[in-house]
Amino acid sequence: MKKIKLSVVPGDGIGNEVMPHALDILDVVGEIHGGLDFEYEHFEYGCDYYLKHGKMMADDGMERLAESDSILLGAVGDASKVPDHISLWGLLLKIRQEFELGINVRPAKVFKGIDSPLSDPAHFDLVIVRENSEGEYSSVGGRMYRGDDEIAIQNNVFSKRATKQAMEYAFKLSAGRSHHVTSATKSNGIFHAMPFWDEVFSETSAQYEGITTSQQHIDALAASLVTHPQRYDTIVASNLFGDILTDIGAAIMGSIGIAPSANLNLNGKFPSMFEPVHGSAPDIAGQGVANPIGQIWTVKMLLDHHGEEEMGSVLLDTLESVAAERILTPDVGGNATTDEVAGEVIKRLKRKV
Ligand SMILES: NC(=O)c1ccc[n+]([C@@H]2O[C@H](COP(=O)([O-])OP(=O)(O)OC[C@H]3O[C@@H](n4cnc5c(N)ncnc54)[C@H](O)[C@@H]3O)[C@@H](O)[C@H]2O)c1
Ligand SMILES: O=C(O)C[C@@H](O)C(=O)O
Ligand SMILES: [K+]
Ligand SMILES: [Mn+2]
Incomplete structure (x- = not known):
């Protein structure tokens, strides 16, 4: 037993x-x-x-x-x-x-019997790999001064180890699926962490032959996850981006009440x-x-x-x-x-x- x-x-x-x-x-x-x-x-x-x-x-x-x-x-x-x-x-x-x-795996797919709120949902079946231990969820920072002078500093933490681990997991997962990994980035606006994220992504993708890749800025990706979810197979995202994308994935399935992780x-x-x-x-x-x-x-x-x-x-x-x-x-x-x-x-x- x-x-x-x-x-x-x-x-x-x-x-x-x-x-x-x-x-x-x-x-x-x-x-x-x-x-x-x-x-x-x-x-x-x-x-x-x-x-x-x-x-x-x-x-x-x-x-x-x-x-x-x-x-x-x-x-x-x-x-x-x-x-x-x-x-x-x-x-x-x-x-x-x-x-x-370090990894949070969250699938989203057309669920038999549950109506998607999308007016004409194409068949989608995707999985989001969310980095789950650092990134925007960091306790590094602090608050100082009071009143109108108060400031809050929140430092993001992106280690090569955790970033690469999430990306490698996404590539391996995708190898048993539709062989495509999309990276959620924002390297136009987030000056240090996201160009780093992009570099680790291209370095990682070079290790995985036969898996095609794309990268999209998080805002455009969020919009297109709603309008064209069928275009996605495996998405790899930082902690906060993954948090948001997986609620969208749940929403287009029909309810956050059905999504697992x-x-x-x-x-x-x-x-x-x-x-x-x-x-x-x-x-x-x-x-x-x-x-x-x-x-x-x-x-x-x-x-x-x-x-x-x-x-x-x-x-x-x-x-x-x-x-x-x-x-x-x-x-x-x-x-x-x-x-x-x-x-x-x-x-x-x-x-x-
Ligand atoms: N992983 C977690 O444990 C987790 C995740 C999200 C939020 N939270 C916490 O939960 C609390 C509420 O957060 P929130 O309102 O932002 O998110 P929530 O997911 O609890 O609720 C969001 C909306 O979805 C609905 N909903 C959620 N689960 C449902 C289900 N199984 N069936 C039907 N409807 C469902 C709720 O009624 C609500 O309208 C907060 O304290 C938040 O920090 C915890
Ligand atoms: O990760 C979080 O912020 C908690 C919750 O929103 C979740 O998605 O598990
Ligand atoms: K939960
Ligand atoms: Mn969440």
């Missing part, structure tokens, strides 16, 4: 509403497989934890999370309780940075982390209408990561079959609840046991 030990961090808001379904689904996947078992350790880290303890996670939190094979996370943040930069830096970004999760550690020193692209959605939390597809598709990425691609495909096909029958939450035009959508997925999976 293959055992996969997961740290489970539902986090805040709708993270708590979609996570239980993800775990139920993992259990059914284990049954279908016959030789696969998941063991869970639950962590109540998040903004409520902060209100009680004055920190987003326990002092030994990172050590305990490190004991698992992977981390499954919901969403972090509730600005009504804790300022967003404190909650994110104290949990989500802390895990991404300290566990060296994998935060990958490539050196084997720490567990990787799997979470939907969306946040805690305070505006709909507690209503039972959060779309569970993002969290469940995230489980598919976790299964792929652990070498269970066959189970991953079964899960994605099942998800699309449920959507195709219009059993959908309101964000994608349906009137089903979170429980109804996830319940239908589980019912269909159980038929395969």
Whole structure:
């Protein structure tokens, strides 16, 4: 029996509403497989934890999370309780940075059964590789003076190691897809970091024969991701550009509620982390209408990561079959609840046991 030990961090808001379904689904996947078992350790880290303890996670939190094979996370943040930069830096970004999760893989494709808001969506199936540990998300800088003289300095950090790692990952990923990598740049306006980014991109591309490349400034790329998503295969982007592009990717699929992501550690020193692209959605939390597809598709990425691609495909096909029958939450035009959508997925999976 293959055992996969997961740290489970539902986090805040709708993270708590979609996570239980993800775990139920993992259990059914284990049954279908016959030789696969998941063991869970639950962590109540998040903004409520902060209100009680004055920190987003326990002092030994990172050590305990490190004991698992992977981390499954919901969403972090509730600005009504804790300022967003404190909650994110104290949990989500802390895990991404300290566990060296240098790569964030976020696919976007025409999802069977879900209408894209594009009036005439061509078939698109793309993946964005987001550098996940540095770039614009840096703690280097500071604030000084008060009042009208106050200044804030935020330094971007681009290391050759992390930049190249993200780019190499994108080229390797693209080799199993449509053999084209697009670099998201802004070397016309960002004077130091982005010309550096472009140089590392051309240096990296020279190592990968048979893969064509293009580069676009982030503004034009963002626009053309909306108007011509079918032109893209693999896009590599810095931390902030990747953050924005992946919300666009989610939006053109139909909802941010369906987009998954994998935060990958490539050196084997720490567990990787799997979470939907969306946040805690305070505006709909507690209503039972959060779309569970993002969290469940995230489980598919976790299964792929652990070498269970066959189970991953079964899960994605099942998800699309449920959507195709219009059993959908309101964000994608349906009137089903979170429980109804996830319940239908589980019912269909159980038929395969
Ligand atoms: N990776 C993460 O954990 C993550 C990601 C984004 C935002 N956040 C945090 O979440 C909080 C809210 O942020 P936000 O409002 O900018 O982004 P959000 O993703 O939480 O919500 C944006 C919009 O999308 C909707 N939405 C999101 N997920 C949905 C789902 N599964 N089903 C249906 N609708 C869904 C919300 O209702 C909202 O209207 C903030 O504290 C932010 O810092 C965390
Ligand atoms: O990376 C972030 O800024 C948090 C969230 O917006 C995300 O995309 O995971
Ligand atoms: K999330
Ligand atoms: Mn984001």
